[in-house]
Amino acid sequence: MLKFDLHTHHKRCAHADGDIRDYIEAGIKSGLQVIGISDHAPYLASEDDHPNPRIAMAASEFPKYVSEMLELKEQYRGKIEVLLGVESDFFPEHVNLYRSIYDKYPFDYIIGSVHHSGGDRIFNRNRFNQLSDEQKLEMKETYYDLILQSASSRMFQILGHIDAMKVYFTDMGQVQTPAVDRALQGIAACGTAIELNTSGVKTCGSWYPADDILERALYYGVDVTFGSDAHSPARVASDWEEARERLKQIGFQRWVYFKRKQKILVPL
Template identity: 65%
Template sequence: MKFDLHTHHERCGHAVGTIRDYIEAGIKHGLGVIGISDHSPYFASELDREQPGISMAKSEFARYIEEVLKLKEEYSGRIEVLLGVESDFFPEHAQLYRQMYEPYPFDYIIGSVHLSGGASIFNKKRWNGLTEKQKVEQKEIYYDLIEQSARSGMFQILGHIDAMRGFYPAFTDIQTDAVDRTLQTIAAHGIAIEINTSGKTKDCGGWYPIDAVLERAHHYGVKVTFGSDAHKPERVGDDWEEVAQRLKEIGFKEWVYYKQKQPYTVPL
């Protein structure tokens, strides 16, 4: 049974297509389950829409949820539509975000770190002029945030856990024990990590996370799930079969999706 838990749509400002377009693409590509998980608003901002090209407005959030729930009902029997959100993780605002999510019937919440050390993780200029020691420090700051997100209890899935390499492939070669510590924490809290195939569209040219991280995740007993991170409908389910095969080669026997925040196991 094919599933894809990480999809966006036009509300976030940097994706194209409606929610319906992504659901229809899921049906076309043979999915049994599709999760809608657009970017959360910046709830801590005084502005309704802090960054129009990155995330939806706060005033759109309830309408987003209402639309997904209506489409879930409409498409029942054809494809299972799940209500998700990709949530930024800011430790200083975690309680506010928790309060904003609590009233709604999310099937799952993806916790993703997009800002680390005061800059976007995708800003390749952030690495300019850094010493090797400083590069290690930046990688450890990033993984500390991911580890904190795992401990927060807010998320069922952690998104693209090595996406800092997206536009800086050398990120992979920065040596630190922080990756293993983070994976151990994720395993201890029973959270899944996604294999996110959008990395293939970036400079690194491959999925998140890399095989070496997936091998360590398997060693520690971390659960895995699938997300295309589609920002256009044609990418829904992208590389699903290839990811399944790679996971079997690494040694995984199953992966999971979430409904009503409970994991459902799918054999590989």
């Protein structure tokens, strides 16, 4: 049974603890055979080196991050497979710029995450106050349209936490729209994977995405990977076995990870 975790961070994003090595060592202690580091990419379209110092790494740190990762890949060869990843925001207007920069580096995979939708961050709790039913529907449809666009860009191997807007949009699951199914169908058509991200337990009491979305993902043939979204070494591989069992209960027979952007199938 191959054990892996593809979504981890470290101190460069300034809201995670520990060095990259700390996460790799935690992966070894957790029994992982494969660990991917995927810290938050800089805001690459900004003229400022570090416009959001508590959210993502500085642009000047990006090549240093890749260099350190490549060194650690070699240092840990034979002990654990270390994969070079990155978690990227998705801005439709900057796709070509981001792609041109990412193409310079030997990423094993890129996680595309929609953190901005409708002109604001999805984690701004105040934006969800006193919304009408029409506004809730519009907000959810805009979010899932961006997720579909992120898959269609074919810039990402994995889409991150595809219902994370529910953290403060607490009744998002009750808002019915075909936009979710359209997104899942598009994700399947592109061969992109979604992650079962176990970090939601600490923010909204449940994993990302919810079971009903996972069930529909299975129906449409979407592959799933695992990510703890660890922001501290102690959370590496958190709930891995429980996540594996949940996917089996839903009906999945496999999950996947990526190496040199190639999908590797792992039986559940």
